[in-house]
Amino acid sequence: MASTSTGSSASGAQFLDPAVLGRIGNLQLLAKTVVDGFLTGLHRSPHLGFSIDFAEHRPYMPGDDIRRIDWRLFARTDRHYIKLFEADTNANFAVLLDVSASMNYGSHTLTKLDYARYLAACLSFFSNQQRDRVGLVTFDHEIVEYVPPSMKHFDTVLHLLDKAEAGRAGNLSGPLLQITELLRRTGILVIISDFYEDPDAVMEALGPLRARGHDVIVFHVMDPHELEFPFEEASGFEDLETHEQIPVIPTKLREEYRRVVAHHLDELQRRMTGSRMDYTLLDTSKPLDMALFQYLLARERMMKTR
């Protein structure tokens, strides 16, 4: 996992603390704060992956810079054409955010959805800085909101992230299949979810995205209580999505629960890695930097391969 790259937390790391982020109401300011702080600490160039692509030719007009005249075309056609270049993005970037009811759980100040929104905002901001086209899809058992990737949609993405609410039951396969149809141009897809489904079902849902050529980065958001199951008193446990309730004596079940969860996580990681998807488990009590590093690494790798 990316744990090796988290050792270089810098002076801006305090801005990555989820508890601090929870007090910043504006998502854009939050994202900017996080990303700038993160990058400043990283001492990396903010223009990594920057390039200029050819757009079109147009006839020379007096006043145009003669350095931009395409002399090769003049040689063939004997006409002066200006070569226009477009400061284009490197890729499409879309966040696929799970807003099912189970994401509305949080044992401390932040719910998993809050954490996911911050993460999505930060990644979107970061990508926007990289001139990527930014899009957003929120889904539970169907697509809730869809913002196609575009340079101009960053504000919309942030607005929708801000408004995102979890409340309904979730299902991965249906909405992700629709997204596969919607996102025809390959790009970077960041999927943020708690993946309360069987690994087979998860892979079945994610498989088409990867097959379509998208770079899939998976962030598995889990609350620490979901991981550790520290409950003591015998209680009735109610499912946030189905509202089913069962009596549980946590002390008796804790070890078994942890084992089952660990097996689930291991299976997800193994299957995703095998499918060349980047899988990262995020503990909502931990800072966001691990997620950012993970994204950065993936982005860099894609730049190299391209």
Place this chain on the structure above:
Amino acid sequence: MSLAFLVPLFLLGIAGIVVPVVVHLTRRQRKNVVHFPSLMFLEKIPYQEQRRRRIQHWFLLSLRALALALLALAFARPFMDDAELGLGATGGPREVVVLVDQSYSMEIGDHLEQARERAQDVFDGLGPLDRASVVAFSQGATVLARSTSDRARLRGALDTLQLSSGATRFGPALKVAQTILEESNLARGEVYMLSDFQRVGWIGDEGVRFPAGADFIPLPLGEAASVEENYLVTDVSLPRQSVSGRERITPTARVVRRGGSEPETVAVTLLVDGQVLQQQDVLLAPDAAASVQFPPLTLSRPHTRATVQLPEDALSADNAHHFVVSPGAALGVLIVEGASANSNESLFLRRALEISDDGRFRVTVRRASSIRPVDLEGVDAVFLNDVIIDGGSAERLRAFVGEGGGVLVALGEEGGWPASAGDMLPGTIGPVQDRLQGRGGRLGFLQYSHPIFEVFAGPRSGDFTGARFFRARAFQATDSAEVLARFDDGSVAMAEHTTGRGKVIVWANTLDDFWNDLTRQPIYLPFMHRVTEYLGGRAEAVPWFTIGQVVDLANPEALLTAGLVSSEAAGLAEGLDQVALTPSGQTVPLPAGEGPRYLPLEEHGFYTVRPPGTEPERPFVMAVNVDLEESNLARIDAEELGAQLTAPPGSEGRALNVDEAASLQREDQERRQSLWRWLLLAALALFMTETALSNWVSRQKAGAQPGLAG
């Protein structure tokens, strides 16, 4: 003997034991709900609610169940039913009252001991549910033990039984028995009377009626046929004489013999201050009486104790007759007459007072219209014989009267009273009125209840009607005055006004023969004696009292009657604390204070009264003799007595039917055993133990599981 329940319905409450078990097994912790994102992983774990279905603290549960069971048992009112207490034969529990005679006649033979044994027999025959009372009686009745089934207490009450000096009176004891039976809720009543059943103890129907269902069972003691021979002293006369200025007394005892067959010589002994003074023999035939006169006895010291004693016989209490004598003090009389009065103005009065066997009056005459303080020294009564005194003398007389002296104002031609001291008189003095028509006036009304005229009340005890009054002074009595005598025309002849402790009497006539011929009547001398004794505060001393009398030691008049002279009586009545020593040697404290200080005389012999902690040489002594009625040993028919007490047959009874009796019996058994109290206490203790234990267990559990999350 088996366990039974008074209210078995409450045993259903034992079913409540299952409540804690059911609650324990079915209770869900609904208040603790944890919202969790998904139960996906939890549902994969095989799990059952085994812990809730398994009772972990068997001991606590047992405690709870046991406490509930005890509670239900307590409410069911358990008791050990003694089947031996069958009701069919006995007809229900009894309220038994044992009346034991303790009058002094019970000393004959061993009647009291017999009574004790037979009472014990009665108590031994009591059933387990019967209750009994012990009442000792003589003149009054004392409850020694009331309505108890405690045999030891009844036995203890019998042990305290003692002879008294009182005479037999059945009435009070039977009244007490009636009250006990009426207050009892038991089915039957039985009254046992242990007595020698003297006829004198029953004066007829005294309003005693036992409730229906109560039986009177007489248990006569001794043989009814045998009449005991008994000697007794019935009276002692104590005539006084004054010889050579010294007072002498000649005791004469009257001795009676009851029963017997042959004449017997009896030694009669006179003891003075505990020492035998003289002994005389007297021959007494059966059922005869004789007088024994002892030689004159010179009285030199006050409160002299004397006893006329007969030899011991079966009934000893009436063999001694005690009395107390003191030398009589002569009354000092001052006669004041006008300076210009006739020489025989007070002749009749003076002569009348000088005539007495025992020289009881010491007369001084003063011819002046003023009275000096020295004139009043040693004087008990003052006669103002047709004289008008000055105001200063009147004030001196006011003080004299206030301290207990007496003044008689005789109104003749010259007589009067200073207006400044008019409030001392019982009225206002008017002019002279003549009664010359016919044969003059007479005394038409006399206040015979007054001490002065009391002795003249009987027939042939003195005749005032022969006296004629030709002239008198008009006298208008005030409302507060007591008119002692009126003339036949209704005008006041004699009136009295009480001032302080003394009194002032106005006689609206002369004391000589000028206005009337009373002085020539035989009645004149005793009349003047009575007036003088009354004014001087002399009361006839009682040489002995009888058992049952009560003396008020705060009442000077009662003390005067008891033999104290005026100054002593006043001193004792107003004095500090006193203590009375009874004949048996017990002390009775008589603390000073407001109100009466009663001393009941309950023993025969001498009662000594003195200040506590002192040993006066001649203390105040009162002699007490037994009631001689008790010496009459004639018996009443006990059956006849019982017939007067119990309800006639056929009257509506109070007896309960068998079911009611059985119910009462069960209630009584339960009430006496009171097992429910112990069960309730045990249940309480178990509840407290259970609470403490469960708290401890909870604390232990909480200590092992800190930091709950969720």
